[in-house]
Amino acid sequence: MSLKLFDLAGAEDDRRFSPYCWIARLAIAHKGLPVETVPWRFTEKDAISDSGQGAVPVLQDGDKTIHDSWAIAEYLEEAYPDQPSLFGCEMSKGQARFFQTWVEQTLRSKLVPIIILDLAENLHEKDRAYFIETRTKRFGMSLEEFANSSPEQVQAFQDSLGPVRQVLTQQDYICGANPGYADYILLAIFQWARCSCPVALLTEEDPVFAWRDRMLNLFDGLAGKAKGYPVI
Amino acid sequence: MSLKLFDLAGAEDDRRFSPYCWIARLAIAHKGLPVETVPWRFTEKDAISDSGQGAVPVLQDGDKTIHDSWAIAEYLEEAYPDQPSLFGCEMSKGQARFFQTWVEQTLRSKLVPIIILDLAENLHEKDRAYFIETRTKRFGMSLEEFANSSPEQVQAFQDSLGPVRQVLTQQDYICGANPGYADYILLAIFQWARCSCPVALLTEEDPVFAWRDRMLNLFDGLAGKAKGYPVI
Numbered sequence: 001m002s003l004k005l006f007d008l009a010g011a012e013d014d015r016r017f018s019p020y021c022w023i024a025r026l027a028i029a030h031k032g033l034p035v036e037t038v039p040w041r042f043t044e045k046d047a048i049s050d051s052g053q054g055a056v057p058v059l060q061d062g063d064k065t066i067h068d069s070w071a072i073a074e075y076l077e078e079a080y081p082d083q084p085s086l087f088g089c090e091m092s093k094g095q096a097r098f099f100q101t102w103v104e105q106t107l108r109s110k111l112v113p114i115i116i117l118d119l120a121e122n123l124h125e126k127d128r129a130y131f132i133e134t135r136t137k138r139f140g141m142s143l144e145e146f147a148n149s150s151p152e153q154v155q156a157f158q159d160s161l162g163p164v165r166q167v168l169t170q171q172d173y174i175c176g177a178n179p180g181y182a183d184y185i186l187l188a189i190f191q192w193a194r195c196s197c198p199v200a201l202l203t204e205e206d207p208v209f210a211w212r213d214r215m216l217n218l219f220d221g222l223a224g225k226a227k228g229y230p231v232i
Numbered sequence: 233m234s235l236k237l238f239d240l241a242g243a244e245d246d247r248r249f250s251p252y253c254w255i256a257r258l259a260i261a262h263k264g265l266p267v268e269t270v271p272w273r274f275t276e277k278d279a280i281s282d283s284g285q286g287a288v289p290v291l292q293d294g295d296k297t298i299h300d301s302w303a304i305a306e307y308l309e310e311a312y313p314d315q316p317s318l319f320g321c322e323m324s325k326g327q328a329r330f331f332q333t334w335v336e337q338t339l340r341s342k343l344v345p346i347i348i349l350d351l352a353e354n355l356h357e358k359d360r361a362y363f364i365e366t367r368t369k370r371f372g373m374s375l376e377e378f379a380n381s382s383p384e385q386v387q388a389f390q391d392s393l394g395p396v397r398q399v400l401t402q403q404d405y406i407c408g409a410n411p412g413y414a415d416y417i418l419l420a421i422f423q424w425a426r427c428s429c430p431v432a433l434l435t436e437e438d439p440v441f442a443w444r445d446r447m448l449n450l451f452d453g454l455a456g457k458a459k460g461y462p463v464i
Contacts, residue, residue: 088323089321092321092323095408163337182330
């Protein structure tokens with residue numbers, strides 16, 4: 001029986017941009033497991049009520065239901081120990097948690113103002129009012145006031161990639177010679193942007209650009225072939 | 233035959249503050265290997281000329297000479313594979329390189345202005361002129377102009393610890409349930425400060441404070457017993 005993943009979708013069923021869903025999809029691909037993804041919208045809380053909460057990703061594996069990308073990764077490691085490991089060892093898993101926190105506190109906060117209006121534009125119409133209301137409350141201002149895709153904001157996002165950029169001049173992936181869970185955490189941020197917003201985030205000579213290309217091509221182009229905007 | 237580590241010392245032979253030397257010392261302790269440390273000063277280039285360069289840490293193991301803390305860690309892993317691993321696996325090693333880069337680009341830059349004058353004060357007199365000259369050139373201004381140990385600067389340093397702080401509410405160490413190389417990288421920054429400068433960097437209720445206490449107590453208090461200022 002194959003896995004089933006509830007995956008946030010936009011106006012079109014095949015526009016998928018949730019970063020946490022992308023982490024889960026890439027993790028499942030890394031484990032070499034087949035998965036059926038189910039397009040899901042913010043307002044379809046009933047469809048995932050089995051998980052006891054209202055956000056995706058939600059993974060169903062037979063009679064098991066797991067939510068939250070980190071819990072899904074832990075579940076996959078435990079349930080499929082003979083498939084390629086996402087972390088490799090406990091010390092790597094500990095550091096992956098640091099890496100995720102760093103991405104959330106640093107990159108994510110720089111990225112949200114750049115993509116927020118395009119993201120809202122690409123939502124399914126049944127989700128738009130919910131999205132605008134919850135985000136307006138979260139930001140304490142309207143999406144238009146919060147939005148900022150100026151060259152200076154893109155530069156601030158690029159600057160925040162400093163440690164990633166330097167490390168990618170020394171090794172091909174965050175996890176070393178081969179991609180691992182930390183790489184999926186970082187790609188998910190770029191995939192969130194690429195699938196919702198046409199703004200170019202990286203220049204071609206940036207080592208992060210070459211890394212992203214390698215990542216988009218993994219697993220027969222899983223992330224690169226997904227509906228979105230071209231990376232220029 | 234035991235290892236010999238050339239270790240930067242200050243005015244007193246037993247005042248050791250170099251962060252890269254601390255990484256090496258903690259790595260050697262993690263491997264459970266005995267080591268003799270040799271106090272060394274910036275201006276004693278001849279003593280380490282075997283290494284083909286002029287900076288410490290320099291490790292001698294029999295007829296082998298290795299310099300640079302990262303190269304020393306790699307050497308220890310290869311030469312002593314049956315001792316506890318510093319990294320655990322390749323993915324962890326890749327992420328440790330990211331972590332080191334993040335610490336250097338983020339924490340280190342915030343810390344240097346806080347400790348620089350006390351650091352100069354604690355140097356051996358034969359090193360002081362060399363230190364002041366090289367650092368004045370590096371900063372493009374005098375040490376006094378560059379220095380800043382204001383509460384605002386300490387707050388900026390504390391703020392830059394954000395991702396570390398959050399992760400330490402979820403697990404005891406950066407590397408998870410047990411300390412690893414990334415933890416030594418971070419402790420080395422605090423040890424650099426503690427052994428050279430009396431400024432309090434953390435408040436007692438900070439999860440990073442409790443982590444540092446655990447780290448200072450490792451290996452029979454190796455870092456905690458070293459000559460320096462009390463952590464308040």
